[in-house]
Amino acid sequence: MSILVFGKTGQVxxxxxxxxxxxxxxxxxxxxxxxxxxxxVIASRSPGAVINAAxxxxxxxxxxxxxLATLVNGEAPTAMAxxxxxxxxxxxxxxxxxxxxxxxxxxxxxxxxxxxxxxxGRSKLKGERGVEEAGGRFAVLRTSWVFxxxxxxxxxxxxxxxxxxxxxxxxxxxxxxxxxxxxIADACLTIARALQQDAGKSGLYHFSGTPNVSxxxxxxTIFDAxxxxxxxxxxxxxxxxTPAVRPLNSRLDCSATVEAFGIAQPDWxxxxxxxxxxxxxxx
Numbered sequence: 619m620s621i622l623v624f625g626k627t628g629q630v631x632x633x634x635x636x637x638x639x640x641x642x643x644x645x646x647x648x649x650x651x652x653x654x655x656x657x658x659v660i661a662s663r664s665p666g667a668v669i670n671a672a673x674x675x676x677x678x679x680x681x682x683x684x685x686l687a688t689l690v691n692g693e694a695p696t697a698m699a700x701x702x703x704x705x706x707x708x709x710x711x712x713x714x715x716x717x718x719x720x721x722x723x724x725x726x727x728x729x730x731x732x733x734x735x736x737x738x739g740r741s742k743l744k745g746e747r748g749v750e751e752a753g754g755r756f757a758v759l760r761t762s763w764v765f766x767x768x769x770x771x772x773x774x775x776x777x778x779x780x781x782x783x784x785x786x787x788x789x790x791x792x793x794x795x796x797x798x799x800x801x802i803a804d805a806c807l808t809i810a811r812a813l814q815q816d817a818g819k820s821g822l823y824h825f826s827g828t829p830n831v832s833x834x835x836x837x838x839t840i841f842d843a844x845x846x847x848x849x850x851x852x853x854x855x856x857x858x859x860t861p862a863v864r865p866l867n868s869r870l871d872c873s874a875t876v877e878a879f880g881i882a883q884p885d886w887x888x889x890x891x892x893x894x895x896x897x898x899x900x901x
Contacts, residue, residue, distance in 0.1 A: 619666035620667075621641070622640070622663055625644070625670070626645075627644065628769060630712060634807070638807055650673075650674075657697040658701075660701040666814065667710070668710070669810060670711045670712060671712055672690075674690040678861040681862050688740070695711050695749055696751075702752070706755065709749065709756045710810050711749050711758050712806070713760045714742050715761070715794065716738055720863075728874050732746070736863050756813070758821075761824070761826055765886075773893060777897070781846075784848060787852075787853045787858070789854070790834040790852025792866050793866065793867060794867075794869060795828055796827045797884070808880075819878050819879070824872045824874065827884050827886030828883040834852040843891050
């Protein structure tokens with residue numbers, strides 16, 4: 619099955635290219651700020667499936683650029699989904715726990731009401747609804763706290779800071795599942811192939827790493843793995859203000875994904891060590 623991937627340099631896009639003979643297209647071939655162009659690429663190439671691994675990811679910047687974020691995260695995937703529906707091919711779209719308001723303590727279920735608390739979350743919600751309404755073979759895969767050896771992410775930031783810092787303040791009241799980009803890529807490929815065989819599996823799904831932890835706990839695990847003595851002081855979100863409101867509860871119930879596709883949640887702790895090896899950072 620030929621698979622067209624929107625995105626070329628992002629964390630998941632890079633992992634998709636490393637795992638399968640996909641055709642990955644970047645901004646020079648299809649700019650997500652031009653939804654019609656994205657749809658035209660799908661129509662002209664007629665792939666066997668499409669995975670959208672591209673997005674506007676500037677959570678804080680989206681507070682000032684909500685129109686652009688909505689165009690990229692909302693209208694572009696909607697156009698992609700409609701083009702895929704016309705061809706009757708699977709469309710896998712990566713979304714986020716930010717479509718929820720982050721309240722409570724129990725893991726979010728796929729059917730829970732969506733009430734995003736920031737512009738980024740609103741833009742992603744628009745995309746989810748557009749994909750759902752397109753009426754084709756689709757999967758919206760919500761994930762959280764993505765990390766890898768590529769691009770900018772929490773793990774790489776902590777490793778960099780550990781080179782010069784002996785103490786760090788890290789938020790301790792936001793809880794979620796760190797998720798390796800490699801496992802997200804594997805999940806997207808599995809889901810795309812399953813949808814080709816069974817359109818009845820179309821729907822909303824969750825996929826995140828286990829166990830759920832705070833950012834402070836995640837940081838301590840990284841420092842232990844890299845063998846650097848950095849004292850982590852856990853602080854509340856209120857002491858680390860950002861333009862965009864962050865959810866306190868990013869836990870995701872992934873049982874529907876396990877049931878439909880047999881994809882288990884990855885243990886992110888093992889991935890931390892693997893990524894440090896990729897980065898050639900030894901303890």
